[in-house]
Amino acid sequence: RPGNRVNMATSEELAFQNAKAYLLKNSTISGINMYDHLSQIINRVLDERPDNAVDVVGDLSRDLKRTAFTKESETIQETESPSGAVALAQAQAKLFEVTTEPEEAEADEDLQPIVPNVAETAFYFEQTGVGLSREETFRIFLALKQLSKDQPMETVRFWGKLFGTLGNYIVAEVEFKDGEGEDEQMEGEEGDADPELPQRDTSEDQEDEEEKADEPPKSQYKPPPVIPREESRMGTNKKIYFVTTEPGIPWVRLPPVTPAQIAMARKTKKFLTGRLDAPIVSNPPFPGNESNYLRAQIQRISAATHVSPINYYQFEEDEEEEEEEARDSFVVNTEYEGMSYKELADPSLSGWVHHVQYILPQGRCVWYNPVQKAEEEFEDEEEEEEREEPDEPEPEKGPPLLTPLSEDTQLEGQPPWSTTLSTSFATSYTIVGIHSNQWPGAHAFAIDRKFENVYVGWGLKYQPGCFQPALPNQGEKEHPVGEDITETDDPTPEEEAALRAAQEGADQEEEEEEEEEEDDD
Amino acid sequence: MDADGLHLSLDYLGSSGVILSTEQKASLQNSLLLLKNREKFASVELWGKITGIQGEYFIAQGIGNDKLSDRKCHYSTDCRKWAQLPKLDDSARARALKVEGRFMGDASYEAEYIEPPVNSSDPHATGQTVVVREEDRLTAVVDAISHDVAVAPRGAYIKNPQEVVLRNRSFRGLSIAEASNLNSYFHFRPAEELDKKSLIQKANLDKAIDFLDCIEDDIPHVIS
Secondary structure, three states: OHHHHHHOOOHHHHHHHHHHHHHOOEOOOOOOEHHHHHHHHHHHHHHHOOOOOOOOHHHHHHHHHHHOOOOOOOOOOOOOOOOHHHHHHHHHHOOOOOOOOHHHHHHHHHOOOOOOOHHHHHHHHHHOOOOOOHHHHHHHHHHHHHHHHHOOEEEEEEEEEEOEOOOOEEEEEEEEOOOOOOOHHHHHOOOOOOOOOOOOOHHHHHHHHHHHHHOOOOOOOOOOOOOOOOOOOOHHHOOEEEEEOOEOEOOEEOOOOOHHHHHHHHHOOOOEOOOOOOEOOOOOOOOOEHHHHHHHHHHHHHHHHOEEEOOOEEOOOOOOOOOOOOOOOOEEOOOOOOOOHHHHOOOOOOOEEEOOOOOOOOOOOOOOOOOHHHHHOOOOHHHHHHOOOOOOOOOOOOOOOOOEHHHOOOEOOEOOEEEEEOOOOOOOOOOEEEEEOOOOOEEEEEEOOEEEEEEEEOOOOOOOOOOOOOOOOOOOOOOOOOOOOOOOOOOOHHHHHHHHHHHHHHHHHHHHHHHHHHHHO | OEOOOHHHHHHHOHHHOOOOOHHHHHHHHHHHHHHHHHHOOOEEEEEEEEEOOOOEEEEEEEEOOOOOOOEEEEEEOOOOOOEEOOOOOHHHHHHHOOOOOOOOOOOOOEEEEEOOOOOOOOOOOOOOEEEEEHHHHHHHHHHHHHHHHOEEEOOOEEEOOOOOEEEOOOOOOOOHHHHOOHHHEEEOOOOOOHHHOOHHHHHOOOOOOOOOOEHHHOOOOOOO
């Protein structure tokens, strides 16, 4: 009987059947299985009877596989979408194209090169332990060259790299030739907040008088006057900045910075995300999106950490020296000889000066008096009486241009800058590097007559302890209860009913009295 | 980063601003090999560097048989002479982590902080001043950083039946799809969260590969 036969199978037979089933399994890659392949090899050996068959069995196996018939292609083809690396490489391939013809290239050599020798600067920074990899620096150089071709500019410089949570920014600092580079779109975006109340036509006054009595009282709040941003090429907007996330991706111009944006950027601490249109959520609310915040941080970093060896830059010699006005321009000193490494690496840092103007607490480099503008404008007489004149604010002052770093404030006993030497083995060739402790990531180097600044970091200022954002404002207080205004509870339904009943009773009495009077008549 | 291919692997970090000067790389190639030989390590890895105000600390880890737990930290200020970092007990570690501010760059520097007074009714009572040596603070900070952010891709390390963690010789790397998924990365530290998983989750794990915490379970969760 069949049932008994299955039960009679010994464990050895089961093991044999399992082994044979395993050997008969087809390979997913080539479609052949071990059992058939081994039997083919044994058949071949028995047919041909080669010498030393066991030594050539590997070749036999390979031969058999090669001559076996296999299906050429699957009907379903796998298409892999191109990875992000391939897309970026395609964008960067354009950078590497040589577009100038040999004749043009010769003409270019006569003109002064606009793009500085980024590779040389990067080498010096690398010796002080700062920078990006060499290949990336070269790509950045190509991207800067492309930028200088697209727009008419006077100078361009690699400012640095800012890291973000989803993407990075490579920043180029540009100064346009005179008269060029004004972006009208940028100018139109400025909103002028008018702090004045709107003027009224005299013809409508009468109607307005009547309406005035019925309208709810208008708010007496006047927002503080908007401080205008500095003109292009002045103060905080002296240079124009272009950013891109990777070399090869087209450069985007950053809008000019306003004092409000710098003041707000000082009060908040945010990571960059890598998208220029990302919102900046903070308290107090930041006027703008990430492109404005990025521009404000770039300006703060430049003002705090762009330094040069003393005497590299000099003020122009003016015949009339006005001591009140701060000098805001300088020229390269053609007779600069370079300084010894001891002077540059001196911990007191008297060998270095700032060459970017200090930003006042107001957010500008040149102080702006917000009161003077209001007095000049024409006002109605009644409004002038009602307005309270604010006190004249004190002008803010900052250290003048080209002050040495020894004047920088120390933060909790920590020096504002650290110095390093590139090598301790050869003091005549050593490069002096200084690194900011206030803005970690800001570096500068100097050797002989060369120097340069760069920023590689997250765009955050050093802050001991935790950052505490400003708490939201307190709610407005209610009007104090007093003589003019008292607040009483609304009458309950019972009280209303009682009042109504009392009134009806009084009316009825009146009617009865009148009737009596009539009757009397 | 393994000391053997240090100068090659460092190139990959260049775009994040992490580079070493030529002198430092040359010194490290030399001194790390000598360190490995002297201390009889199976391999030596450069953990990284911590920048102080007056100097820098380079940290290297010497690894024995077990790649996870058999690690000894050494530090150097000039990439040539290496000293072993001290071992700390829990209370010393807690004290060392309370110091704020940057490292000074000098291993013998002693930082101070004031312990807030405990259970004192006097509102003007000032706490005790606690002194912490910079070397101890360095150990505590290096361990804290490793605990929080040392990651390894899934499959790079395997645990053999003797519970020894080894490098997986057949690890071919992650595919592009796997590499952009946080699930494929583990914290490289003794597992803390594994026991809290449900039995169903644990049944799906491969005991040889999935013996570490996944970084996707970290709090705060990634938003975007």
